[in-house]
Amino acid sequence: MKKKKKVVDELAGSGVKRIQLLGGEPLYSDRIFDLLDYIGSKGIKVGINTNGVMLSEANIKRILNANCVDDIIISLDGLEKLHNKIRAANIFNIIIDNLNTLIKLKKQKNVQLTVGVNTVLTGENTEDIYELLYVLDGIGIDYWHGLELVKFDTNEKTFTLDEIIEILKKLGQIQQKVSLIIKPKFTFPFIVQYVNITYGFKLYLAEHFCGADLTFAYIDWSGRFYPCDRALPTNLNKDIYKNLKIHELYVNKTSLDKCITSDLFKAFSFVYADETIKAKACIGYPYHKKICYPCMVVLKNTDVDKAYIYCLEMKQKIFTEWIQKFKSECLNDEYGIPEYGIPEYVIPENVILYKNTSTMYLFDVKLNNIYEIEDNLIKAILVSLYNNSSKNKSDIFTEVLFSPHTEINIFDGYESFVTNFTTAFTDIQQKGVIYDISKTLL
Structure with missing residues (x-):
């Protein structure tokens, strides 16, 4: 005791x-x-x-x-x-x-x-x-x-x-x-x-969050100290522990500060460092910092560079399954979104991140970037585009990405843009205004 x-x-x-x-x-x-x-x-x-x-x-x-x-x-x-x-x-x-x-x-x-x-x-x-x-x-x-x-x-x-x-x-x-x-x-x-x-x-x-080395740590029956209860030698490759001096991490023999500054703990804390944004496996992956993290246990490695390679492979496999599900159940004939417009990554949520891959004009205002619109609104807009524009029915190229967070401002003036876009959509319904969409991909 x-x-x-x-x-x-x-x-x-x-x-x-x-x-x-x-x-x-x-x-x-x-x-x-x-x-x-x-x-x-x-x-x-x-x-x-x-x-x-x-x-x-x-x-x-x-x-x-x-x-x-x-x-x-x-x-x-x-x-x-x-x-x-x-x-x-x-x-x-x-x-x-x-x-x-x-x-x-x-x-x-x-x-x-x-x-x-x-x-x-x-x-x-x-x-x-x-x-x-x-x-x-x-x-x-x-x-x-x-x-x-x-x-x-x-x-x-x-x-x-x-x-x-x-x-x-x-x-x-x-x-x-x-x-x-x-x-x-x-x-x-x-x-x-x-x-x-x-x-x-x-x-x-x-919450999609892991607090290993940030908000909690794990102490086993003998006093050994780990970033989490899964970061044990049995769950990681044995060679990982060769140079981590794991035997020194006993909270009843070593100071707490020394434990949490060890190589093993540093590996876990790094996954939330700003440097992860620059990781090759994550560049171009929408909101990667918000929706995933390279867990060292799941990735079987505390070597960050090697872990990212495996991370990319895992994500690709997971999202390939998601895409197939999304194609078969979400993108149906009701909305007429062409199959070739499916994005590489699809993440369900109640707000859609909508990226037009062609140049879009709304009352002579060029819209060719990424913006967020409520799920039901963007679907209605897509339907309206098809129904109201006989000229461009076969020329609409879209990418639809589900956004994991609803409070992200994609660009300056985001709120006024949504308001204006909503008003414009009302005009489309009431006045039959036509969007002019060129086929020039961004």
């Missing part, structure tokens, strides 16, 4: 605001409660990941009395039969009883505490999840995390794109009926946004 308190002291001295206790079973030893009291005395908040078996009424009361725990996450892999098969026999009902007790005591004591459930989605348990969500909602659980199984050894995906969309559609339907916040996380970029927009759901949108 002395070593643990020493670690807490150093973390508190370094300005750490939150500690997440996870890995193994934090509640296995009664000493955890003394540690919670000590952490609380330092003004640090605590989150606990537990399998739920040890959440007895007595333990729950001790947790609530610690006055530092503000979030408890319980692992459930499915309904009774499947969960007991995966974890251990006859524990599902114990966990459900403990959850009921936790929610009851939380309300009685009026404690500000969120209670969530994590489920690793494996393909075997997806059907169980739909019914489980109703059970959790009935108990009063605040949120559910569905985490796609990630196979770090092969980078093989657990689900195909179509399977993910079907899962999200069912989750979206359930979200409309429950107060439980459903938080699905899949490796396909912006897949949740796509389903929300396409089918009108309101599933929770997780």
